[in-house]
Amino acid sequence: MDSSNAGGVAAKLGFLYQDCAAALFVTQMLLDKRIEAVRCEVTDDIDILYSTHTEFVQVKTSDKPRWSISTVTTRARGASNNLIADSSIVHKSMQCASAPLDKCKFRILSPRDCKDPLDFLEIEISKRDGKSGRQVLIDELSSKLKNYVAPAGNTVSDWVDSCWWSVIPSLREIELTALNNIRNAALSLHGVILSAESVVESIWANILITMTKKSALDRRVYTEDDKTYHRDHFLAWFKAEVLFYDRSNSHSKVYVHRKLPSVLVQLQAPFESPVLTRNGLALHQRYQMGEYRYEHIAKNICHWFDELLLRPSEIADFISSSATEKYRVLRARLTDSANDLEQFLGNALLHSVMRLRHESQPIPATLYLDSKDDLKVFENVHIVQRNKGGDELWLGVSKLTKARTVSQVLNALRDALYDDIVNGLDGVREKVLDVKEDSYLLNHDVDEILDTSNSFEDHLERFRFVVFFGYESSLLTIPETKGHESSLYEEAYELFVEFISDLKKNPVYAQLNIELYIYPAPSFDDLCDLLAKKMRDDK
Known part of the structure; x- marks a missing residue:
């Protein structure tokens, strides 16, 4: 008699469906910041950890063919064929809950849909208001489960x-949804168009293998963390994968993946600060x-000219334009910048630091202002993406x-900044919202904090104001005085302490x-003279 392996095949198919589902939820982490982690076989088959709750x-x-009240309330049988108490699908799902209950959500994922009245669960929770069927379902489940309380x-x-109750009919549909998530995330997060199907499938296969391995780990040997894929770790891996496969560099997101040089370097550790809002x-x-x-500073600032002087649409156009055309446009703007070279130098140094330290996306708002516009616009406006929040x-x-009165100049700059924030930030928000070219920027969510119908204080934690302050230090001699760096750090730190000392008198600004x-330097005149020469040479 031929033996049948139908049971084994069905079991393997079930495990594969579950592992694919876990991998699908991992790809959703790319597009949904609320998801912090996905874990396998810890509390339920899959646990999705959101910032606000956990979904089991x-x-x-x-x-x-279809699920019914009877099939979801039937208890499992043990080794001796006896019914196991509180072992139905609904029992097990309810048992995953923990206090506080409002932090717990549940999902049943299946290729099959439900019969009435169980099909009420197929309506998304947020869309159930006004829908009939809730009480009938509760009454029938309560009757079958004898008013069970977990x-x-x-x-x-x-x-x-x-x-x-979520219905995904096939493995292929899970896969297609995940592949689409990967493509969308590559473009929105990193500006990369993954046009080759094999590349997307390779990334998907790696995610699936990872989740299969995590689900197979024995909880008696491994920890809960071993069976969890955290968003931060996954995003770092995903970025590396996308950049590895991005051979053509054919994307239109002009500020990503640019290999631009560092102009200045960090001097020792960041300053210790008594308040979290001052760094x-x-x-x-x-x-x-x-x-x-x-020479190093002046030469490398030249590599930042296009970002400093061109709109993103112009940078994108120049990718396919000739160098002659590019520098024809740059020439006029370099000439204008040379009229106040010291200001241009400070702006350039700040821009390079923000771009390299925070992988930010600049919005060159000052390029869009009419010369008669009296609105104060910050020299540097950048979007900094966050994995969380x-x-x-x-x-x-x-x-x-x-x-010579360095601290007085710095404090005056600080006070002017306060005034610009209090009296001019709404105008700046309107201008930035109007001029930013989203088609050339990675996906972001700053529009809501730029909306002036609400006070900027409603989103104060998402605004960060940056002051770049350069001064000439007598410690930087020509030729070099060996061992000067520790004294230079202390000198800069004293300026920082003076900068934040106002918080004792004006605590309202501490928010x-x-x-x-x-940035201490030997001579800005010498640096500006050399930069001016470089700018003339580039023209």
């Missing part, structure tokens, strides 16, 4: 109100053979001074997030 997903494959205290009605950092450049590296808007100002970058 029970995966059920079956060759039965250990956490949740009732059948609690479960019905927190459970969604400080000393920046500098080293000497080479006893000479200060003016809303994306941030960083607004920067710069100042280079040759004055503003402000970053201070301090």
Whole structure:
């Protein structure tokens, strides 16, 4: 007699469906910041950890045509064929709950849909208001389960109100949805168009293998964390994969993947600050053979000219344009910038620091202002993406001074910044919302904080103000005085302490997030003279 392996095949298909579902939820982490992690076989088949709650997903494959009240309330049988108490699908799902109950959601995922009245669960929870069938379902489930109450205290009605029955008919549909998530995330997060199907499928296969391995780990040996894929770790891996496969560089997101040079470097550790809303950092450049590296600074600032002087649409156009055309446009703007070279230098240094330290996307708002417009616009406006929470808007100002009264100049800059924020930020928000070219930027969510119908204080934690302050230090001698760096750091730190000392008198400003970058230099005249020569040569 031929033996049948139908049971084994069905079991393997069920495991594959579950692993594919877990991998699908991982791809959803790319597009949904609320999802912090996905874990396998810890509490339920799959647990999706959101920032606000946990969703316990029970995966059920079956060759039965449709699910019914009877099939979801039937208890399982043990080794001796005896019914196991509280072992039905609904029992097990309810038992996943823990206090507080409002932090628990439930999902049944299956290739099959449900019969009436169980099909009420197929309506998404947020869309159930006004829909009939809830009470009939609760009554029938309660009758079958004898008014069961789970250990956490949740009732059948609690479960019905927190459970969604999700139907994905086939493995192929899971796969197609996941592949689409990968493509969309590559473009929106990293500006990469994954046009080759094999590349997308390779990324999907790696995610599926990872989740299959995690689901197979024995909880008696491995920890809960071993069976969990955290969003931060996954996003880092995904970025590396996308950039590895991005050979053509054919995307229109002009500010991503640019290999632009660092102009200044960090001097020792960030400053210690008594308040979380104030951060400080000393920046500098080293000497080479006893000479200060003016040449390095001036040469590398030239590599930033297009980002500083061109709109994103112009940068994108120049990808296919000739160098002659590109520099014809740059020539006029370089000439205008040379009229106030010290201001241009400060702006350029701040721009390079923000771009490289935070992988930000700049919005060159100052390029769009009419010359008669009196509106104060920050010299640097950047979007900084965040894996968790809303994306941030960083607004920067710069100042280079040759004055002896350095701390007074810095404090005056700080006070002017306060005034710009209090009296002018709404106008800046309107201007930035109007001028940013989203088609050339990665996907972001700063529009809501730019909406002036609400006070900027409603989203204060998502605004960060950056001050770049350069001054001439007597510690930077020509030729170099060896061992000067520790003294230079202390000098810069004293300026930072003075900068934040106002908070004792004006605590209301302590709620503003402000970053201070301090750059001591030997001579700004020498640096500007060399930069002017470089700008003439580039023209």
